[in-house]
Amino acid sequence: MAKNILILGGGTGGSIVANILARSLSPQEATITVITASPQHIYQPYQLYIPFGYQDPRKIARSERSLLHRRVALVVDPVEALDIKNQTVVCRSHKSYPYDYLVIATGSTVDEQQIPGFKEGADHFYTPEAAFVLYEKLQNFNGGTIVVGIGGLPYKCPVAPIEFTFMLEEFLTKKAIRQQSEIIYTFPLNDVFNIKTAADYIKADFDKRNIKTELFFNLSEIHPEKKIAESIEGTELSYDLLVMTPPHKGAPFLRGHEIADADGWVQTDRHSLKVAQLENVWSLGDTTNLPISKAGSTAHFQAPVIAKQICAAIRKETVDPEKVKYNGHVACFIESGYGKATMLDFDYEHPPQPPPPTEFIHFQKLALNKFYWYLIPKALI
Amino acid sequence: MEGIKITKEVDARGSFCPGPLMEMIRLIRSAQVGDVVAVISADEGTKKDLPAWIKKAKHELIAEEPVEGGATRFICRKLH
Numbered sequence: 001m002a003k004n005i006l007i008l009g010g011g012t013g014g015s016i017v018a019n020i021l022a023r024s025l026s027p028q029e030a031t032i033t034v035i036t037a038s039p040q041h042i043y044q045p046y047q048l049y050i051p052f053g054y055q056d057p058r059k060i061a062r063s064e065r066s067l068l069h070r071r072v073a074l075v076v077d078p079v080e081a082l083d084i085k086n087q088t089v090v091c092r093s094h095k096s097y098p099y100d101y102l103v104i105a106t107g108s109t110v111d112e113q114q115i116p117g118f119k120e121g122a123d124h125f126y127t128p129e130a131a132f133v134l135y136e137k138l139q140n141f142n143g144g145t146i147v148v149g150i151g152g153l154p155y156k157c158p159v160a161p162i163e164f165t166f167m168l169e170e171f172l173t174k175k176a177i178r179q180q181s182e183i184i185y186t187f188p189l190n191d192v193f194n195i196k197t198a199a200d201y202i203k204a205d206f207d208k209r210n211i212k213t214e215l216f217f218n219l220s221e222i223h224p225e226k227k228i229a230e231s232i233e234g235t236e237l238s239y240d241l242l243v244m245t246p247p248h249k250g251a252p253f254l255r256g257h258e259i260a261d262a263d264g265w266v267q268t269d270r271h272s273l274k275v276a277q278l279e280n281v282w283s284l285g286d287t288t289n290l291p292i293s294k295a296g297s298t299a300h301f302q303a304p305v306i307a308k309q310i311c312a313a314i315r316k317e318t319v320d321p322e323k324v325k326y327n328g329h330v331a332c333f334i335e336s337g338y339g340k341a342t343m344l345d346f347d348y349e350h351p352p353q354p355p356p357p358t359e360f361i362h363f364q365k366l367a368l369n370k371f372y373w374y375l376i377p378k379a380l381i
Numbered sequence: 382m383e384g385i386k387i388t389k390e391v392d393a394r395g396s397f398c399p400g401p402l403m404e405m406i407r408l409i410r411s412a413q414v415g416d417v418v419a420v421i422s423a424d425e426g427t428k429k430d431l432p433a434w435i436k437k438a439k440h441e442l443i444a445e446e447p448v449e450g451g452a453t454r455f456i457c458r459k460l461h
Binding site: 152153154158188189190191194195196216218232233261262263270291292293328330344346347348349351352 | 389391392393394395396397398399400401402403404406407410411426430433434437438
């Protein structure tokens with residue numbers, strides 16, 4: 001009898017796992033179902049470009065159905081409960097879905113309520129709607145102080161605040177208001193980025209472009225009426241425009257669940273990606289509690305590892321954990337503005353050694369943006 | 382460490398992004414006052430930066446325990 005594989009989440013990770021399994025397993029071996037909250041699959045990296053008018057916010061999503069192998073069933077119905085003991089998922093429609101194998105790929109969501117004053121005082125680009133509001137504010141910006149930073153930990157796409165800062169400096173220059181504008185980049189650590197090799201070139205570029213920094217700044221509260229952002233270290237910064245990555249949490253049904261923590265980050269083995277020592281449940285992408293980047297790239301490298309284990313389990317084959325394991329691989333572009341970009345490529349054993357920003361790497365990033373739909377979620381590369 | 386109950390610990394060995402100090406900041410922010418949290422790291426920069434942040438944020442660095450393989454367990458109590 002065919003085994004029942006359920007994949008929760010129709011983002012990058014869930015789609016890749018589903019498509020690999022659909023091509024690897026016969027209908028007699030397994031049925032594959034993706035359960036997702038939205039019929040739309042958003043290419044989230046595009047959101048960075050919306051505030052500067054480089055990307056139309058109406059053109060960053062495609063139907064999830066169009067990205068899945070025809071053998072994969074799609075259910076659009078938010079998950080409300082996960083019963084590990086009875087191996088069942090319950091959705092908002094009250095329908096229940098049993099599983100033999102489960103993949104949790106429900107991503108992360110913004111939680112603006114976590115920081116007092118955030119909703120009223122800060123802007124961001126972590127949803128298409130917020131990115132468009134920021135676009136309108138930047139269009140009408142005529143000079144002043146813009147403070148950029150991180151509003152909570154963890155957050156997805158660790159390099160995005162740096163990219164935004166670089167692109168902002170270019171935007172203000174082209175708008176001929178750079179002289180009347182001050183950019184203050186804040187960061188939680190005692191350096192401009194947590195990877196030393198990247199931090200060195202970023203700091204040099206910041207100095208060249210007159211971008212000020214405020215380090216050891218972890219946002220604690222925003223006072224929108226006074227336009228002041230306050231840190232847990234006791235620093236207060238005045239702003240005219242405040243762009244902060246919002247705090248993030250896991251999917252609501254996971255918050256406080258037995259397999260996750262209070263914020264919904266799932267207990268995941270760093271190599272096998274198995275959940276909480278369960279033999280038939282895996283997790284990937286933003287959803288995990290792993291201390292690695294919450295990025296589509298992470299899910300991209302994790303997905304094949306999970307698919308191989310599921311196939312082996314169904315076929316009752318032995319898996320060599322040294323050969324089938326996630327090694328921590330992540331690869332991310334960093335847009336630097338003025339048509340250049342660099343790249344971070346690393347794993348658990350090898351820190352990144354980013355090259356100086358080039359036009360060629362920027363071109364590769366643009367190519368990825370363009371061809372994402374045809375290659376990545378469909379698991380063709 | 383004897384007598385100290387660690388509420389939550391993250392093994393950040395091999396974590397380059399977001400990195401061990403970010404994990405400590407995340408643990409402290411989500412902890413209750415009085416909780417003891419810990420991060421394990423083998424990163425050289427962390428040995429300097431993590432105690433510096435704990436001091437700046439006015440929490441208590443209880444101990445730095447050696448862990449096999451040349452790593453360190455940084456144990457911190459949230460004070461406020």
